Amino acid sequence: MTAPEEVLTTVGDLGLVPVIVLDDADDAVPLLTTLREAGLPIAEITFRTPAAADALKAVRDAGLTEGIDAVQLGAGTVTTIEHVDSAIEAGAKFIVSPGFSPKIVQHCQDRGIVVIPGAVTATEIQGCLEMGLTTLKFFPASTSGGPEAVKAIASPFKSVRVIPTGGIDVGNVAGYLSLPNVCAVGGSWMVPRSAIQSRNFSIIRSLTQEAVAVIRSIRKEAKP
Numbered sequence: 001m002t003a004p005e006e007v008l009t010t011v012g013d014l015g016l017v018p019v020i021v022l023d024d025a026d027d028a029v030p031l032l033t034t035l036r037e038a039g040l041p042i043a044e045i046t047f048r049t050p051a052a053a054d055a056l057k058a059v060r061d062a063g064l065t066e067g068i069d070a071v072q073l074g075a076g077t078v079t080t081i082e083h084v085d086s087a088i089e090a091g092a093k094f095i096v097s098p099g100f101s102p103k104i105v106q107h108c109q110d111r112g113i114v115v116i117p118g119a120v121t122a123t124e125i126q127g128c129l130e131m132g133l134t135t136l137k138f139f140p141a142s143t144s145g146g147p148e149a150v151k152a153i154a155s156p157f158k159s160v161r162v163i164p165t166g167g168i169d170v171g172n173v174a175g176y177l178s179l180p181n182v183c184a185v186g187g188s189w190m191v192p193r194s195a196i197q198s199r200n201f202s203i204i205r206s207l208t209q210e211a212v213a214v215i216r217s218i219r220k221e222a223k224p
């Protein structure tokens with residue numbers, strides 16, 4: 001059993017959450033094995049496709065979520081209560097929503113699963129704080145003001161840590177990750193849908209290794 005705080009610790013330690021769209025649930029195990037081998041044992045499998053629940057189950061049933069090198073398994077694009085229940089039943093340990101729905105947050109809290117809702121405005125952030133949440137997804141990051149906007153929310157919301165997502169890639173990740181109120185970033189650049197569809201796991205491996213190396217070097221530079 002994964003303790004809720006363990007999920008957020010892993011997210012913060014890794015600094016990157018890959019946002020995954022799977023058209024075929026059979027691709028989940030080779031994909032997450034590749035991510036783990038490339039140094040990124042975490043995944044947000046999105047409910048953008050009907051394959052999501054089967055993909056989560058396949059990963060759990062393959063044992064990838066157990067042991068010393070366990071993958072932290074999450075569900076993304078969760079926009080309904082049914083998604084939450086289906087994700088939990090399939091083995092997800094955290095839930096990510098593109099926006100803030102008090103109904104979904106409450107349901108996740110009732111069910112004891114970590115929830116990371118999307119929030120960009122001061123009003124949305126306050127709503128999340130009122131529900132006891134301090135780790136939020138800042139989505140869509142690039143079109144909501146980018147690093148400048150993330151910086152601007154730091155002063156009024158001292159306890160909040162965000163995971164900017166949307167429009168982030170290896171070229172602009174440093175602008176986000178070097179901010180003190182950013183605990184990690186999310187993105188799909190290392191898991192392109194087309195590469196998954198063509199089962200080109202070697203390109204995914206190199207993109208992921210590159211992303212992991214970039215994040216480590218940003219973190220190293222940020223340390224005094």
Ligand SMILES: O=C(O)C(=O)C[C@H](O)[C@H](O)COP(=O)(O)O
Pocket residue numbers: 019046048076077078096097098118139165166167168186187188189
């Ligand atoms: O599906 C969701 O729940 C979302 O919130 C959207 C995704 O996180 C972003 O679309 C990823 O952004 P890109 O890295 O620009 O592809």
